[in-house]
Amino acid sequence: MKRILLWLIVVFAALMLAIAPGAARKLRVVATTNDLKWAVEQIGGKNVEVVALMHPLQNPHTVQPRPSFIVHLNRADLLVRIGLDYEETWLPPLVEESRNPKIRRGGLGDVDASIGIPLLEIPQGRITREQGEVHIFGNPHYWLDPENMKIIARNIAEGLKRVDPSNADEYDRNLRRLERLMDDLLDETLKLAATLRGEKFVAYHTTWSYLANRYGFRIIGYLEPKPGIPPSASHLADLIVRMRQEKVKIIIKEPFYENRTPTMVAQRTGAKVVEICPTVGGEPGTETYPKLIRHILTKLVNAVRSEK
Template sequence: MKFLNLFALTSLFCAAPLAAKVKVVTTTEDLAALAAEVAGDSAEVTAIARGYQDPHFVEAKPSYLLKLKKAQLFIQVGLELETGWAPALLSSARNPGILPGRPGFMDASEGCEILGKPTGGVDRSLGDVHPLGNPHYWLNPENGRVIARAIAHRLSVMDPDNSGKYKANLAAFEERLSEKEKEWDASAAAFKGVKVVTYHNSWPSFARRFGLEVVDFVEPRPGIPPSPAHIHSLITRIRASGVRLLLVEPYFDLKLPEKVAAESGAALVVIPPSVGGEAGIKTYSGLFDRQLELLKNALGGK
């Protein structure tokens, strides 16, 4: 009898299904890192684009469709950053629950401080200008805080049984982020007001938050290759303006930035804009740790 009771009890536990984790798919590793902070072990979080890729251009793969087909929550950067690939993936995934306007779709830009909104008309002559504003807003940690809060709210609505966990994880993340911001501010004080040139217009949020002055860009317009005349003019301006740093993302060809740096005297800094942009950058806070370390080293460690 004892054996039968034990067998029945064991069968009962074996038959009871484990609570399914919410499946979250993000367009970038930055959003995945923030979602993971909030979700903890209550959700499965995966990203489509790798941090070492240009998020404007991602080649669609069948594996992405499989992820999206199973997803319950899809999170994008928005502001048309992923417009060249994400809409097509969503429409092909056969998962209506994550389409725009549905509960499983989230645009992380909502509620964030967005810079660079064009004031006039936008056409192709201006290059790849984003009419809704600059989409690299995650490079301000205050926006990271806003995104994390929005993810926590959305997960709590979708998975109310774990709402308490999401809220606790969010609170712990915000506390850690506040402490890290104190460290970053102390580090960034050494280069407030430093003039920089960037390859692409990816850094307005970062520059405003940490006190850098962006003087110009290697690209004459977003996504437009520079002409020899533009490069000559840029080198002249860098010398005249006292620009000290030239920032370029690792997924751009370094040939022109190296030429500009060599002829202008500015220090070239290959700086990842995303989590996963280097092998050692695995968290949202780790991204800023590394970026500020690179800037400090480029300025002589001062």
């Protein structure tokens, strides 16, 4: 009887500690991508536990929500998202179903990582369904520029300070450290990628615009005639002619896109297909953001050198 009573006392005490005001508990953060998860971990440090919803090898435009997503969102203190309608087809219904007012749009725990990003490829004029998966606010693949990662980190730091003001100084210190890390990474990788400046590539999707803009290479065409629209025979014929005219020798594709089309175009143009995952953790040796950027640029540099 005494042992049972002691056990009940221990359990009760544990419960009281868990729910007591000020009880030490890590902030529960949900990030939509591994890139955002990495950034949250750098800024939040020991104060956060972070879950990423999307697998790095998953096509972001065809995400299949899982029941576990709603569980994570229900428990979240903070939701960090790419924004710019990147997750628009699947995330808003899950947030609504999670019944967590903190992470709804404009809520205390809602972080749109795109705030302040100098956006590329903002559509002009009237937008219709015939234009494919057009991102109406601009190209959302902005994280592939280290300068933009600093902006992402600032948005995350502001979100963490809103939900956990007692640790604001720590988040600011971690932000300054990450900004220095990105400055060093940019200095290093501009030298690494010097041979890419002025080079021409073809890509499957509009994933690489910010990377190309930062490091000085050009994407002169896409296998998709429009984002999310399957390639037609006429479009590919025109693209093949242009690749031959401009002597394009590299086609960039992501692992989640099909291989048949890029392989066919490569065979008809003498180009090489280079498969690259644009997300942290998608390939061996890309477990951090700096490693990802180095890995992508090294792959492209090696591909260009092999074609010289």
